[in-house]
Amino acid sequence: xxxxxxxxxxxxxxxENTMEAFYEAERVMADGIELDVQLTKxxxxxxxxxxxxxxxxxxxxxxxxxxxxxxxxxxxNFKFKxxxxxxxxxxxxxxxxxWLKGNKLLCNIELKNSIMDYQGLEEKVIGLIREFGYxxxxxxxxxxxxxxxACYRLEPAxxxxxxxxSRLFMPWIYAQSIRAKAIHPNLKAVRDEIIIExxxxxxxxxxxxVNKADQMExxxxxxxxxxxxxxxxxxxxxxxxx
Ligand code: G3P
Ligand code: CA
Numbered sequence: 001x002x003x004x005x006x007x008x009x010x011x012x013x014x015x016e017n018t019m020e021a022f023y024e025a026e027r028v029m030a031d032g033i034e035l036d037v038q039l040t041k042x043x044x045x046x047x048x049x050x051x052x053x054x055x056x057x058x059x060x061x062x063x064x065x066x067x068x069x070x071x072x073x074x075x076x077n078f079k080f081k082x083x084x085x086x087x088x089x090x091x092x093x094x095x096x097x098x099w100l101k102g103n104k105l106l107c108n109i110e111l112k113n114s115i116m117d118y119q120g121l122e123e124k125v126i127g128l129i130r131e132f133g134y135x136x137x138x139x140x141x142x143x144x145x146x147x148x149x150a151c152y153r154l155e156p157a158x159x160x161x162x163x164x165x166s167r168l169f170m171p172w173i174y175a176q177s178i179r180a181k182a183i184h185p186n187l188k189a190v191r192d193e194i195i196i197e198x199x200x201x202x203x204x205x206x207x208x209x210v211n212k213a214d215q216m217e218x219x220x221x222x223x224x225x226x227x228x229x230x231x232x233x234x235x236x237x238x239x240x241x242x
Pocket of ligand 2: 034035036110
Protein backbone atom coordinates (compact mmCIF):
# COMPACT_ATOMS: atom_id res chain seq x y z
CA UNK A 1 0.00 0.00 0.00
CA UNK A 2 1.22 3.48 -0.85
CA UNK A 3 1.68 5.44 2.37
CA UNK A 4 0.58 9.04 2.73
CA UNK A 5 2.83 11.57 4.49
CA UNK A 6 1.29 14.90 5.45
CA UNK A 7 3.69 17.60 4.26
CA UNK A 8 4.61 20.08 7.03
CA UNK A 9 1.61 18.59 8.86
CA UNK A 10 -1.17 19.33 6.43
CA UNK A 11 0.14 22.53 4.89
CA UNK A 12 -2.70 22.83 2.40
CA UNK A 13 -5.35 23.30 5.06
CA UNK A 14 -3.54 24.28 8.28
CA UNK A 15 -0.62 26.53 9.22
CA GLU A 16 2.43 24.52 8.23
CA ASN A 17 4.66 22.85 10.82
CA THR A 18 2.37 23.61 13.76
CA MET A 19 0.79 21.18 16.19
CA GLU A 20 -2.63 21.93 14.69
CA ALA A 21 -1.37 20.79 11.29
CA PHE A 22 -0.05 17.58 12.84
CA TYR A 23 -3.34 16.94 14.67
CA GLU A 24 -5.09 17.34 11.33
CA ALA A 25 -2.82 14.72 9.76
CA GLU A 26 -3.85 12.29 12.47
CA ARG A 27 -7.54 13.19 12.09
CA VAL A 28 -7.54 12.46 8.36
CA MET A 29 -5.67 9.19 8.94
CA ALA A 30 -2.40 9.99 7.20
CA ASP A 31 0.22 7.31 7.72
CA GLY A 32 2.89 9.81 8.64
CA ILE A 33 3.89 13.43 8.93
CA GLU A 34 6.75 15.30 7.35
CA LEU A 35 8.31 18.25 9.21
CA ASP A 36 11.32 20.55 8.99
CA VAL A 37 13.88 21.14 11.71
CA GLN A 38 16.15 24.13 12.42
CA LEU A 39 18.20 25.02 15.51
CA THR A 40 17.65 27.98 17.84
CA LYS A 41 20.27 30.17 19.52
CA UNK A 42 20.11 27.98 22.62
CA UNK A 43 20.54 24.79 20.57
CA UNK A 44 16.91 23.61 20.62
CA UNK A 45 15.43 21.75 17.65
CA UNK A 46 12.39 23.63 16.39
CA UNK A 47 9.92 22.74 13.67
CA UNK A 48 9.96 25.44 11.02
CA UNK A 49 10.70 25.35 7.31
CA UNK A 50 12.66 28.52 6.60
CA UNK A 51 15.94 29.72 8.07
CA UNK A 52 14.09 32.86 9.08
CA UNK A 53 10.79 33.33 10.89
CA UNK A 54 9.57 36.04 8.51
CA UNK A 55 7.31 34.06 6.19
CA UNK A 56 5.49 31.85 8.65
CA UNK A 57 5.28 33.94 11.82
CA UNK A 58 4.70 37.52 12.87
CA UNK A 59 8.39 37.89 13.76
CA UNK A 60 11.51 38.81 11.83
CA UNK A 61 15.03 37.43 11.59
CA UNK A 62 16.90 34.16 11.70
CA UNK A 63 15.72 31.18 13.73
CA UNK A 64 19.32 30.85 15.00
CA UNK A 65 19.02 34.28 16.63
CA UNK A 66 15.99 33.31 18.77
CA UNK A 67 15.96 31.21 21.91
CA UNK A 68 13.25 28.56 22.15
CA UNK A 69 11.36 30.72 24.63
CA UNK A 70 11.52 33.73 22.33
CA UNK A 71 10.50 31.91 19.17
CA UNK A 72 7.52 30.36 20.97
CA UNK A 73 6.15 33.82 21.71
CA UNK A 74 5.59 34.37 17.98
CA UNK A 75 2.32 33.58 16.23
CA UNK A 76 2.78 30.94 13.56
CA ASN A 77 -0.51 31.20 11.72
CA PHE A 78 0.85 32.20 8.34
CA LYS A 79 -1.87 32.46 5.65
CA PHE A 80 -4.50 31.16 8.06
CA LYS A 81 -5.78 34.21 9.86
CA UNK A 82 -8.83 32.56 11.39
CA UNK A 83 -9.26 32.83 15.17
CA UNK A 84 -8.92 29.07 15.27
CA UNK A 85 -5.21 29.33 14.62
CA UNK A 86 -4.47 32.43 16.65
CA UNK A 87 -2.51 30.52 19.26
CA UNK A 88 -0.44 28.50 16.80
CA UNK A 89 3.24 28.67 17.51
CA UNK A 90 6.52 27.12 16.45
CA UNK A 91 6.74 23.71 18.14
CA UNK A 92 9.92 22.14 19.42
CA UNK A 93 10.73 18.69 18.04
CA UNK A 94 10.38 17.40 21.60
CA UNK A 95 6.75 18.58 21.72
CA UNK A 96 6.01 16.73 18.50
CA UNK A 97 7.67 13.60 19.88
CA UNK A 98 5.56 13.84 23.06
CA TRP A 99 2.41 13.95 20.96
CA LEU A 100 3.59 11.02 18.80
CA LYS A 101 3.41 8.87 21.95
CA GLY A 102 -0.37 8.91 21.58
CA ASN A 103 -0.56 7.61 18.02
CA LYS A 104 1.20 5.37 15.52
CA LEU A 105 2.11 7.92 12.88
CA LEU A 106 5.45 7.69 11.15
CA CYS A 107 7.55 10.84 11.17
CA ASN A 108 9.82 12.10 8.43
CA ILE A 109 12.20 14.67 9.87
CA GLU A 110 13.83 16.89 7.29
CA LEU A 111 17.04 18.45 8.60
CA LYS A 112 17.23 21.96 7.16
CA ASN A 113 20.97 22.20 7.15
CA SER A 114 21.87 22.75 3.51
CA ILE A 115 22.31 26.49 3.90
CA MET A 116 22.82 26.69 7.65
CA ASP A 117 25.70 24.94 9.36
CA TYR A 118 23.92 23.75 12.50
CA GLN A 119 26.74 22.23 14.54
CA GLY A 120 25.73 19.13 16.46
CA LEU A 121 22.27 18.81 14.86
CA GLU A 122 22.81 15.14 13.96
CA GLU A 123 23.80 14.21 17.53
CA LYS A 124 20.82 16.10 18.91
CA VAL A 125 18.25 14.50 16.64
CA ILE A 126 19.61 10.99 17.17
CA GLY A 127 19.75 11.62 20.92
CA LEU A 128 16.08 12.62 21.01
CA ILE A 129 15.03 9.66 18.87
CA ARG A 130 16.85 7.32 21.26
CA GLU A 131 15.34 9.01 24.30
CA PHE A 132 11.83 8.34 22.98
CA GLY A 133 12.67 4.93 21.51
CA TYR A 134 11.46 6.02 18.06
CA UNK A 135 14.23 4.34 16.05
CA UNK A 136 11.63 2.41 14.02
CA UNK A 137 9.20 5.19 13.22
CA UNK A 138 11.46 8.02 12.10
CA UNK A 139 12.91 8.68 8.66
CA UNK A 140 15.60 11.35 8.54
CA UNK A 141 15.90 13.16 5.23
CA UNK A 142 17.83 16.16 4.00
CA UNK A 143 19.19 17.79 0.89
CA UNK A 144 22.47 17.69 2.84
CA UNK A 145 23.48 14.09 2.24
CA UNK A 146 26.61 14.36 4.41
CA UNK A 147 24.28 15.04 7.29
CA UNK A 148 22.02 12.02 6.79
CA UNK A 149 25.07 9.76 6.45
CA ALA A 150 26.37 11.22 9.73
CA CYS A 151 22.99 10.32 11.32
CA TYR A 152 23.23 6.78 9.98
CA ARG A 153 26.73 6.40 11.40
CA LEU A 154 25.49 7.53 14.79
CA GLU A 155 22.46 5.23 14.71
CA PRO A 156 22.11 2.65 11.92
CA ALA A 157 18.65 1.63 13.20
CA UNK A 158 17.20 4.97 12.03
CA UNK A 159 16.24 5.13 8.38
CA UNK A 160 17.81 7.83 6.23
CA UNK A 161 16.63 9.08 2.83
CA UNK A 162 18.28 11.59 0.48
CA UNK A 163 16.16 14.43 -0.84
CA UNK A 164 16.94 15.63 -4.36
CA UNK A 165 15.35 17.59 -7.15
CA SER A 166 17.32 16.84 -10.32
CA ARG A 167 17.12 13.79 -12.57
CA LEU A 168 19.72 11.49 -11.03
CA PHE A 169 21.04 8.54 -13.02
CA MET A 170 20.09 5.24 -11.33
CA PRO A 171 19.33 6.86 -7.96
CA TRP A 172 18.81 3.45 -6.32
CA ILE A 173 22.53 2.72 -6.73
CA TYR A 174 23.39 5.97 -5.02
CA ALA A 175 20.89 5.19 -2.25
CA GLN A 176 22.41 1.76 -1.70
CA SER A 177 25.88 3.28 -1.54
CA ILE A 178 24.92 5.53 1.38
CA ARG A 179 22.80 2.84 3.10
CA ALA A 180 19.52 4.65 2.46
CA LYS A 181 16.45 2.44 2.15
CA ALA A 182 14.53 4.99 0.10
CA ILE A 183 14.89 8.09 -2.03
CA HIS A 184 12.86 11.29 -1.62
CA PRO A 185 12.83 12.93 -5.05
CA ASN A 186 10.95 15.97 -6.21
CA LEU A 187 8.01 14.53 -8.15
CA LYS A 188 9.32 16.32 -11.27
CA ALA A 189 12.60 14.41 -11.04
CA VAL A 190 11.16 10.90 -11.34
CA ARG A 191 9.56 9.13 -14.25
CA ASP A 192 7.55 5.95 -13.76
CA GLU A 193 10.47 3.74 -14.89
CA ILE A 194 12.70 5.19 -12.20
CA ILE A 195 10.11 4.53 -9.50
CA ILE A 196 9.60 0.95 -10.67
CA GLU A 197 13.30 0.25 -11.10
CA UNK A 198 14.19 1.67 -7.69
CA UNK A 199 11.52 -0.44 -6.01
CA UNK A 200 12.62 -3.54 -7.95
CA UNK A 201 16.08 -2.91 -6.54
CA UNK A 202 14.77 -2.76 -2.99
CA UNK A 203 14.81 1.02 -2.66
CA UNK A 204 11.60 2.79 -1.65
CA UNK A 205 10.45 5.99 -3.35
CA UNK A 206 8.61 8.82 -1.56
CA UNK A 207 8.20 11.73 -3.96
CA UNK A 208 7.26 15.24 -2.84
CA UNK A 209 5.10 17.37 -3.04
CA VAL A 210 2.18 15.57 -4.61
CA ASN A 211 -0.92 17.74 -4.50
CA LYS A 212 -2.91 17.10 -7.68
CA ALA A 213 -5.36 14.21 -7.94
CA ASP A 214 -3.89 12.92 -11.22
CA GLN A 215 -0.39 12.84 -9.70
CA MET A 216 -1.70 10.96 -6.67
CA GLU A 217 -3.54 8.48 -8.91
CA UNK A 218 -0.39 7.87 -10.92
CA UNK A 219 1.64 7.01 -7.81
CA UNK A 220 -1.15 4.91 -6.31
CA UNK A 221 -1.43 2.95 -9.57
CA UNK A 222 2.31 2.35 -9.59
CA UNK A 223 2.20 1.11 -6.00
CA UNK A 224 4.83 3.71 -5.12
CA UNK A 225 6.16 3.32 -1.56
CA UNK A 226 4.70 6.60 -0.32
CA UNK A 227 4.26 10.25 -1.23
CA UNK A 228 4.33 13.54 0.60
CA UNK A 229 1.34 15.83 0.19
CA UNK A 230 -0.15 19.06 1.51
CA UNK A 231 -3.59 17.41 1.19
CA UNK A 232 -3.52 14.08 3.05
CA UNK A 233 -7.32 13.87 3.28
CA UNK A 234 -7.72 14.09 -0.49
CA UNK A 235 -5.00 11.44 -0.92
CA UNK A 236 -6.62 9.15 1.62
CA UNK A 237 -9.99 9.34 -0.17
CA UNK A 238 -8.40 8.56 -3.52
CA UNK A 239 -6.57 5.59 -2.05
CA UNK A 240 -9.74 4.39 -0.32
CA UNK A 241 -11.67 4.40 -3.58
CA UNK A 242 -9.11 2.28 -5.44
O1 G3P B 1 9.63 16.04 1.88
C1 G3P B 1 10.30 16.85 1.04
C2 G3P B 1 9.92 18.26 1.01
O2 G3P B 1 9.40 18.66 2.22
C3 G3P B 1 11.12 19.07 0.64
O3 G3P B 1 10.79 20.37 0.31
O4 G3P B 1 10.88 22.75 0.73
O5 G3P B 1 8.86 21.50 1.32
O6 G3P B 1 10.90 21.23 2.66
P1 G3P B 1 10.33 21.50 1.31
CA1 CA C 1 10.33 19.55 4.13
